[in-house]
Amino acid sequence: MNTAANAILDQEISSQALADLLAAQRASYAQNPMPSAAERRANLARLRAMALDNQDALMEAMNADFSARSRHEMLLAEFLSVSELTKYLSKRLAKWMKPEKRHLALHMQPGKARVYYQPLGVVGIMVPFNYPLFLALGPLATALAAGNHAMIKMPEATPKTSALLAELIAQTFSPAHVTVINGGPAVAANFSALPFDHLLFTGAGSIGKHVMRAAAENLTPVTLELGGKSPVIVADDFPIEEAARRLCFSKTMNCGQTCVAPDYIFVPRAKMDTFRAAYKKAFSTFYPTVNNNPDLTGVISERHAQRLQGWVEAAKAQGALVEPVTDEVVNDGSRRTVPLLVTNVNRDMTLMQEEIFGPVLPLIPYDSLQEAIDYINGGDRPLALYYFGFDKQQQQQVLDRTHSGGVVFNETMFHVAVDDLPFGGVGPSGMGHYHGKEGFLTFSKPKAVLYKPKFNGMQMLYPPYGGLVNKILKFLVG
Structure with a gap:
């Protein structure tokens, strides 16, 4: 694990090192596959504090990467967005986590039907250059709210911001929980080929096609935010x-x-x-x-x-x-x-x-x-x-x-x-969602659960068929 962790900031991180990081995250997730609401809120609080406590350094890095970046725009679109999103998620995630009651038909009685929202596991996040802070931490916050671990591939077009965020994340979270990967197109290709439990990509449609093709090899579900001509x-x-x-x-x-x-x-x-x-x-x-x-x-x-x-x-x-x-x-x-x-x-x-x-x-x-x-x-x-x-x-x-x-x-x-x-988006502008409750659902598995008591009414429908069974079926079918 130490070797993989030390390779996080390496521009030439190998595909094996990436696989090792993913394996470490999977092992860590398996130790706590259903974190409590309190644990998730604590993760969001750490994330928010990390961003807000390092505003000046992050803005200096973004300003250098863009050659000029409006401080006002960074406060509005990057930091305020992260701050408001983490507060929003913290306030609502306990409610979203609760199993939902669902209807149970008469012939299935007695019993209970529930939908149980379970974290997916390890989420991959691929970040574009235009809002490098919010488009990294926004999806990350939603993934954490849903109880997941995450690996983040930062854009090579913002090297100073990407390197700094990798350092800050490493200071805030264990690499087995959240980690940042930097590197060029080859690293991005290897990253998208990892067997994540979900992969979110934000960027150009031309690149999104390659990401989706790589994810398909592992049957990894994807969310693609691709833009287009609005x-x-x-x-x-x-x-x-x-x-x-x-x-x-x-x-x-x-x-x-x-x-x-x-x-x-x-x-x-x-x-x-x-x-x-x-x-x-x-x-x-x-x-x-x-x-x-x-x-x-x-x-x-x-x-x-x-x-x-x-x-x-x-x-x-x-x-x-x-x-x-x-x-x-x-x-x-x-x-x-x-x-x-x-x-x-x-x-x-x-x-x-x-x-x-x-x-x-x-x-x-x-x-x-x-x-x-x-x-x-x-x-x-x-x-x-x-x-x-x-x-x-x-x-x-x-x-x-x-x-x-x-x-x-x-x-x-x-x-x-x-x-x-x-x-x-829709069609060529993307697929899937990651804001609001829909984002929580994107990074969760809605598991169908049926509870049956000691008395099982279904036995009335067991063979041999005929007589009472047919009368019950005719009544139910109408």
């Missing part, structure tokens, strides 16, 4: 300036590197110019300057910055019109980026096929709600869908005629912060 429809009855303001906030948060960020927006055709002007005004109000602005987060890496630039240039070559929201040139040495508005787009552009994951925002003029719905339904089912408008009938039309992981009316993204709502 559309926005701005209705004619919603104030266009306010829509631009709310959308500018959500699209610029974390430099657009959010799986539920607005990916493209349907704007009433007659209000396109007004929306563009209002969006620019909102940005300049939020961020008077880009250079050295501590409120702005940078693109995670030069590779991702070049990816965005390449997609934009390709769209321009296909006829798109690209408009920076400010003329300022960024030269502060960071990867802060001036957001771009893109018009005259079509579905053939890579920009309109792939999740953008950056501060680039396509705008599509439209004339009718059905037109927007048809366009959305012509693509993959998104992780989120946003509608800005007050007409109840049209809101219901959006709910009934589209599929998405979640829907928000007159705002964006914040459904993810509602701890009591399930979060997950």
